[in-house]
Amino acid sequence: MPQPHIRTARPEDGEELGALDRAAWSTLHEVTPEPQPPYRPFFGDRYPVHGCLVAELDGRIAGYVRLAQPTPFPASAHVRQIQGIAVAREARGHGVGRALVRAAIDSAREQGARRITLRVLGHNTPARGLYTAEGFEVEGVLPEEFLIGGTYVDDVLMGRPL
Structure with missing residues (x-):
């Protein structure tokens, strides 16, 4: 299989990315209920187009990563x-996942960030x-932060310098 091509999202990707997001939904990585119609738009104020990188394989969208400043405060402007x-x-x-993570790291650096962070569910062994x-x-680690399907799950905070 060829290497994924990473690019910045475009507004017209929203419908396809939304469908991918819904198809990928799993309690392995989601704390919100499974999406039901009517679906929210993929892009919006919280998740703008310019904060999303898309992976393509053979010209088709194969994945995405969203990258943002964690808080709106100037004091955390150095973190993505x-x-x-x-x-x-x-x-x-x-x-594809590895290429997206690496692209997010590179993008954070290009934006002048000094650190990159994320949150992952404790039981999501592949992602961790x-x-x-x-x-x-x-x-x-926030122990038992979420109750998912009757099981308490840790919220794991991870980060790295850039």
């Missing part, structure tokens, strides 16, 4: 946070392994 990542089921295992392999370290 991965605020969502998804890979299409058929593209998993082909380096990817993040660790890309230099992220556990910086904190």
